[in-house]
Amino acid sequence: MNPTLHAILVFLQTWWVELTCGVVIVAVVPLVAGYVVLVERKLMADMQARLGPMRVGPHGLLQPIADAVKLLIKEDIIPDEADKFIFWLAPVISMVAALTSMGAIAFGPSFQVARDINIGILFVLGVSSLGFLGIILGGWASNSHYSILGALRSTAQLVSYETAGGLAIISGLLLSGTLSISGIVAAQEKHHVWFIFLAPVAAFIYLAASIAETNRAPFDLPEAESELVAGYMTEYSGFRWALYFLGEYANMIVVGSVATTLFLGGWLRPFPNVHWLNWLDFLPALIIALIGVYSIYRAGKQPVKIQTGFMWAVALACFAVAFVFAAPWLIQLLHKFGLAGSLSLDFVIPGLNGAFWFLLKVSAYIYVFMWLRFTLPRYRFDQLMHLGWYILIPLAIVNVFAVGVAMLLEANGLNRWLAMILTLIVVLASAIFLVRWHDRRTESASTASLAPDSYAG
Amino acid sequence: MLDSILFYFFGGIAVIGAALMVTSRNAIHSAVFLITTLLATAGIFLQLGAEFLFIAQIILYVGGIMVLFIFVIMLVRLDVALHHIRFRMKNLVVTIVIAVLGAEAGAIIYYARKLPGQGLFIQNVAPASNLTPNSEKLAQSLFTNYLLPFEIASVLLLVAMVGAVVMAKNKKRSEDS
Amino acid sequence: MMSPAHYLFLSLALFLIGCVGVVTRRNVIVVLMSIELILNAVNINLVLFSRIFGDAAGQVFALFIIADAAAEAAVGLGIIIAFFRNRETVLADEMDLLKW
Numbered sequence: 081m082n083p084t085l086h087a088i089l090v091f092l093q094t095w096w097v098e099l100t101c102g103v104v105i106v107a108v109v110p111l112v113a114g115y116v117v118l119v120e121r122k123l124m125a126d127m128q129a130r131l132g133p134m135r136v137g138p139h140g141l142l143q144p145i146a147d148a149v150k151l152l153i154k155e156d157i158i159p160d161e162a163d164k165f166i167f168w169l170a171p172v173i174s175m176v177a178a179l180t181s182m183g184a185i186a187f188g189p190s191f192q193v194a195r196d197i198n199i200g201i202l203f204v205l206g207v208s209s210l211g212f213l214g215i216i217l218g219g220w221a222s223n224s225h226y227s228i229l230g231a232l233r234s235t236a237q238l239v240s241y242e243t244a245g246g247l248a249i250i251s252g253l254l255l256s257g258t259l260s261i262s263g264i265v266a267a268q269e270k271h272h273v274w275f276i277f278l279a280p281v282a283a284f285i286y287l288a289a290s291i292a293e294t295n296r297a298p299f300d301l302p303e304a305e306s307e308l309v310a311g312y313m314t315e316y317s318g319f320r321w322a323l324y325f326l327g328e329y330a331n332m333i334v335v336g337s338v339a340t341t342l343f344l345g346g347w348l349r350p351f352p353n354v355h356w357l358n359w360l361d362f363l364p365a366l367i368i369a370l371i372g373v374y375s376i377y378r379a380g381k382q383p384v385k386i387q388t389g390f391m392w393a394v395a396l397a398c399f400a401v402a403f404v405f406a407a408p409w410l411i412q413l414l415h416k417f418g419l420a421g422s423l424s425l426d427f428v429i430p431g432l433n434g435a436f437w438f439l440l441k442v443s444a445y446i447y448v449f450m451w452l453r454f455t456l457p458r459y460r461f462d463q464l465m466h467l468g469w470y471i472l473i474p475l476a477i478v479n480v481f482a483v484g485v486a487m488l489l490e491a492n493g494l495n496r497w498l499a500m501i502l503t504l505i506v507v508l509a510s511a512i513f514l515v516r517w518h519d520r521r522t523e524s525a526s527t528a529s530l531a532p533d534s535y536a537g
Numbered sequence: 538m539l540d541s542i543l544f545y546f547f548g549g550i551a552v553i554g555a556a557l558m559v560t561s562r563n564a565i566h567s568a569v570f571l572i573t574t575l576l577a578t579a580g581i582f583l584q585l586g587a588e589f590l591f592i593a594q595i596i597l598y599v600g601g602i603m604v605l606f607i608f609v610i611m612l613v614r615l616d617v618a619l620h621h622i623r624f625r626m627k628n629l630v631v632t633i634v635i636a637v638l639g640a641e642a643g644a645i646i647y648y649a650r651k652l653p654g655q656g657l658f659i660q661n662v663a664p665a666s667n668l669t670p671n672s673e674k675l676a677q678s679l680f681t682n683y684l685l686p687f688e689i690a691s692v693l694l695l696v697a698m699v700g701a702v703v704m705a706k707n708k709k710r711s712e713d714s
Numbered sequence: 715m716m717s718p719a720h721y722l723f724l725s726l727a728l729f730l731i732g733c734v735g736v737v738t739r740r741n742v743i744v745v746l747m748s749i750e751l752i753l754n755a756v757n758i759n760l761v762l763f764s765r766i767f768g769d770a771a772g773q774v775f776a777l778f779i780i781a782d783a784a785a786e787a788a789v790g791l792g793i794i795i796a797f798f799r800n801r802e803t804v805l806a807d808e809m810d811l812l813k814w
Contacts, residue, residue, distance in 0.1 A: 169569065198670050199588050202589075202596075207595065209596060209600040210599060210600060213572065220607075540715060551728060552731070555728055555751055556731055559732075564741055568747065574754070575754065578728075585761050587761045590780075602784050606743065606746070606787065609794065609795060613804050627738075631734060650717075657718060686778060694781060704795070
């Protein structure tokens with residue numbers, strides 16, 4: 081056989097899992113991001129007491145596909161004096177950075193493209209910070225005032241909150257002792273508790289920092305419609321804008337995955353070491369089957385025949401997926417009756433169930449993002465920068481010290497929870513001090529401006 | 538064989554990016570080409586087994602220093618038309634001199650392979666497992682043997698930060714303060 | 715890993731291209747970027763020898779060089795901005811305040 085062909089076959093044999101995961105990421109994530117947009121619009125509608133997209137497909141379920149088609153067939157406009165090369169390059173950088181950083185995320189114990197890389201979390205952070213380049217270059221290449229201002233503001237915000245988020249992650253890394261993703265989840269399994277309970281302030285700081293990282297409300301001044309038209313995305317239309325948009329939502333999934341891995345236990349089910357809760361293992365199949373039952377219930381209430389058929393199709397798909405999840409246990413059951421011979425699908429259990437729990441936690445995190453978006457008003461830019469540099473970064477530094485001291489106390493024999501609570505009190509005290517100091521500062525600034533103005537009539 | 542493909546791929550991108558950077562008329566294009574060169578260099582680090590340095594290069598160099606460069610280029614953006622593309626003898630002489638230097642150094646590297654130990658006077662390359670797990674080995678070395686340089690580097694960064702802020706600060710003062 | 719000569723050639727090429735950039739370009743910012751290129755070439759050499767000897771000291775040194783390059787870029791760009799504010803130029807030919 082041709083040696084080159086042989087070398088290629090050997091390469092495919094060793095790396096087929098990683099290649100498949102990579103292809104899945106590139107093919108599936110844009111579709112998933114489109115459906116995350118639909119979920120956001122439906123949630124927004126629900127919180128605003130209306131219905132959201134209902135026309136395209138049953139209950140608007142085909143809306144993302146309609147949006148994608150619309151964006152694909154739109155005219156491709158490039159501003160007159162714009163730098164064509166950079167104009168083309170910027171959305172590509174943004175999207176590629178978001179998708180590449182997904183490579184190191186582990187959706188389950190064995191679903192990871194960069195298999196067990198030594199620097200897991202740092203890889204995700206570093207490559208997703210390459211997305212900033214896409215924002216700056218896009219804003220500059222558009223040759224328009226709004227774009228450059230939006231890009232500069234956006235990048236300043238992203239850099240500030242990346243520092244705060246990185247320091248918050250360091251607190252979690254102190255507890256786990258390793259940077260690799262499977263090591264972090266194994267550490268949470270060893271400690272029998274999710275790290276959000278051991279370092280809650282770090283989790284909160286990372287939540288705030290990740291909201292600012294992805295330019296979501298309440299930190300979305302750079303792309304708010306009433307402020308800067310659309311910020312750095314103003315001059316982009318059609319598919320280029322779709323790339324930016326998808327990059328932003330893919331970034332949301334990435335920060336959700338980092339927070340889940342580090343603070344929410346990754347792919348572990350709740351209470352992974354407690355044996356009497358082992359029935360929780362059946363929950364994934366049960367939940368999906370229940371969704372199927374709900375689809376059947378709603379199918380009877382659809383006004384149009386084709387929508388009824390669609391709901392039945394969704395229900396059947398849910399049942400098929402639930403069957404795949406429950407298959408290992410069914411085969412175990414068949415073993416008890418001596419029917420299935422030597423077939424055993426037990427190796428599938430940790431992978432599939434782990435992926436389900438991971439996606440559930442990431443969805444919960446993204447739900448909190450959306451909830452905050454529809455609830456809180458927008459931060460002004462100077463308030464935003466003040467929050468990042470004056471409050472979150474000092475708090476994150478104090479938190480790193482506190483977690484270190486707590487680990488030292490625990491190593492010297494103090495009870496872990498007592499050590500954590502003591503240091504938590506210290507961190508909360510410093511947080512209160514920082515916020516009070518900020519309030520006193522703004523108070524004195526406003527009273528200083530009320531000093532008698534000799535020019536006033 | 539995968540090794541050599543990766544080396545030629547990253548090496549080729551690095552050299553081509555560097556050449557394009559040095560000859561590009563537009564400063565932002567130069568910055569973008571330097572970014573590709575830095576990413577290719579990070580790939581070389583990864584191939585040599587330095588995983589932490591790979592990601593440190595991406596975070597610090599590309600995500601930090603190049604962002605700073607692009608900001609400054611945007612701030613001092615003069616019209617490109619001011620640059621008259623003149624042929625200067627100095628540029629040609631410099632390129633020839635450096636090419637000759639390069640040929641000499643390249644010849645040294647090429648012919649030194651006949652010396653014992655491939656010209657490096659070592660027996661053979663250490664096994665790759667000496668450097669794994671990479672972050673832990675790096676941290677062990679950094680925080681025990683090289684702790685003083687580490688502290689000095691942090692002081693240096695603090696001084697540089699303060700200096701850069703002071704120098705780039707707008708010094709206009711309002712009249713009534 | 716390829717033979718050391720390959721990596722030495724690569725770092726030599728990057729170093730020389732950086733040197734050409736430093737001497738040839740008029741825009742001071744591009745000169746600074748070429749200096750960064752030179753530092754990167756040196757980094758490749760350091761990491762290569764760290765891999766050959768199995769010692770992490772080379773990578774530690776390379777890390778310090780990256781940190782140092784960051785500091786130098788920040789201060790250099792601060793100087794350029796301060797100069798630009800006074801003289802409205804970033805071309806090396808026109809920065810001749812000390813000429814007499």
